[in-house]
Amino acid sequence: MFKIMIVEDDATIRTELKTLLEKYGYLCIAADDFTSVPSAVEAAAPHLVLLDINLPHFDGYHICREIRSRSQIPIIVVTSRNSDVDELMSMNLGADDFITKPYHTQILLARIAALLKRTYQTDHEAQLEHNGVLLSLCDSTIAANGQTAELTKNELKILHLLMQHKGAIQSRDELINALWQTDEFIDDNTLTVNINRLRKKLESIGVTDYLKTKRGMGYMV
Amino acid sequence: MKFRQYLKDHWILFLCIFFAMLLISCLLMIMRLSAEGILFINLLVWLFVLIAILIDFMRKKKFYDNVFFNLETLDKKYVLHELLDPPRFAEGDILCEVLYQCSKAMADEVAVYKNHSREYREYIETWVHEIKTPIASASLVYENNKTPVTQSMYEEILHIENFVEQSLYYARSNYVEKDYAIKACSLKEMVGTALKQHAKQLIENKTVIEMKQLDHTVFSDSKWVQFILGQLILNSVKYQSPRRPLRLAFTAEKQAQHIALHIRDNGIGIAKQDLGRVFEQGFTGENGRNFAKSTGMGLFICKKLCGKLGLSIALDSVQGEGVTVTITFPVGNMHLPED
Incomplete structure (x- = not known):
């Protein structure tokens, strides 16, 4: 079973996203301490990170770069900003995909599944x-x-x-x-x-x- | 500047010289100068006066002709004072000074409004991004608790979302160049993404989708085009006919200079007398009177964005049978937007 880590500061979105992903058969962990997200990611070793950009303490770009400097884990940036600059920033800092809020759940699920399939190419659930x-x-x-x-x-x-x-x-x-x-x-x-x-x-x-x-x-x- | 105008302007001078010469002639007559002599002096004086007038007139005519020529050819008439040769007479200097002061005052005034509008746009953009978070969490709450009640609330949320999107694109439409990247995009992919974005409304309305000959590549900004397609799709959903299931057909055709994308629906259509005005801001027409939810903004924003992207958009309709919207993409990658 794939483990997904949700880094999102809005509590409602965090819990609802967790419920949703668990319903679709993913194992979810959510970060609620935003001072040391990169080490938390390292410790939890998820298969994929869903990363919000607007976070307290450090913004998502910083965290994205930090995670990338330590591991090759797939990162999907989820943000409400949808300008080309934001997309470019995320991609440059090593994010694998970029989804803008308010995402449609089917689209989000499809992107997660596609990225997991691409990265792990396992016959998981074949x-x-x-x-x-x-x-x-x-x-x-x-x-x-x-x-x-x-x-x-x-x-x-x-x-x-x-x-x-x-x-x-x-x-x-x-x-x-x-x-x-x-x-x-x-x-x-x-x-x-x-x-x-x-x-x-x-x-x-x-x-x-x-x-x-x-x-x-x-x-x- | 006409010579007659100039003469009319200087009538006091001529009158004075005339009376002065009359007086001098009388004096000379008293001093018993011959008639020929008096005539000669008169002619001589008038000759010099004429020369002086001509020189002055030519100088002024040259300056004012230049002013009018620039006025006619200039696109931005308020920069006139920057283009004038330095006049070599007092009135010209005064005119230049006045023009300079006026345009400077106007520039200051415009700068104030530019600032206001920039601040307002920035606020709107921030606001839109802020409100997307609660919209996203409300959608997730619905996704995890599907009941008839949350279902109908979710439909309203989708409406809110669309209005929010509209306001963002409207706020940005005057500054497209800030967020604009022309890339090669597949028509099929853009139509597909727009359909997926609005899948919920379309599927609920049992829409039949047709996609034909969409294997074309166009050069544009996919994000903006997808937004435009989304607006058209939502219009088709909103104005569907109650008598038949909604059918949406996307077809493209390549012509010599452009690729045309047709989006055809089988909805209620638009009355003939309204056709010419559908792209006007706030125009709702006959359908607007029958449907409370018309705002007259959707197509207006589409048209505006198409203009900025260098695309053309046209709409044709037979009332009661449906609407066909055609978006035309220029062929070639050297294409640049207007402005």
């Missing part, structure tokens, strides 16, 4: 298993009962999301939004088609009634 169905992300297949079926990009994304949140309902809008974040601008009907195909493929490998419809709410596995 396979997910739930109720006897094995989803492998690298070759985009599902397997059950000794049979396999290939999934399209959209089907893979949908099933991946549902399996990540097994036992929880994902609304249709959330599924569409997640697909939009991967540049697949599908509409409501396309989602229905994709879900139906996914069900057929699951049936073809002998899994029935795996993907449940919660009327008026969404889907879950």
Whole structure:
């Protein structure tokens, strides 16, 4: 499980961000002492740092440079300033990505996932298993009962999301939004088609009634 | 300066010389000088007077003609006094001094307002950045506590966010050069980013997105273009038709001198008589009267930013069928913004 460190002085954002990231399967630590952030980062050894720019004591740029001088850990700068100068400053000081507030959570999550994937290139979560169905992300297949079926990009994304949140309902809008974040601008009907195909493929490998419809709410596995 | 004007200006002088010569002639007559002699003296005096007048007139004409020529050709007329040759007569010196004092006083006055407007813009920018933090935390609270109540509050937060964005870009629109970087940008990426930014509203409204022939590279500032696209997308959401699901089509076409990006929706459209004025500040038209949330600022800011970025924006619509907005990007990387 990836560990993310949140460096943010606004208490509400800090706790809510922590809740959100934990919901999406990340382990979170939040710094609340801003006098020695770089050493705290070093001590906690997270996989990624979310760094605010406007901080008490030292600003984010300083902290960014300090962290960079000690380690190569990925840093995403999160700030409310969105001028080119700020972006340039962050990049020059070694930040890997730059997101402006008020960020949309889906965008934030997508950026975090992309950066982690790029940095660690692990086969972490390359396979997910739930109720006897094995989803492998690298070759985009599902397997059950000794049979396999290939999934399209959209089907893979949908099933991946549902399996990540097994036992929880994902609304249709959330599924569409997640697909939009991967540049697949599908509409409501396309989602229905994709879900139906996914069900057929699951049936073809002998899994029935795996993907449940919660009327008026969404889907879950 | 006309000669007649000049003569009219000096009538007292001529009248005095005339009477002086009349008096002198009478005196000379009493002194029994011959008529030819008197005539000759008269002619001689008038000749010298004429020469003096001509020299003076030419000098003044040259100066004032120069003044008017500069006035006509100058773009910023208040720098006139800097461009005048030193006049070699008293009235000219006075004029120059007056001009200098006036333009200096005006420059001081303008500087005061420039300062005010800079301070105000800086305040707005800071304010916008400050308010983004509470907006971000409110959005996160919603994300972690999704209920119908927080859902509808989140929708209002998205509205607030858009108004805040608008005010930031409006405050910056007069100083684009301060935050402006022209790079090669992919049309597809910019449209994609704008769509992702407003994904929530679009998905909620069951929008069907079409993207065709967007594999073009244009030279512009992606941040500003994305903001403009965002405003257009939000307009399409706001003015969608209640009778059919919203459909947004993005298409691009390459022409000889430019690349045109069309954004077409199938909303309620704009009345014919309003079409010419949609880019005016505060203009809301017929749709504005039917929709309480129109501010008449969105398209105005878009037009203003497009002007600064050297893009052109045009809007066409058939009422009841939808709106097509076309943004035109010049081709070539040597492109510079206006001003």
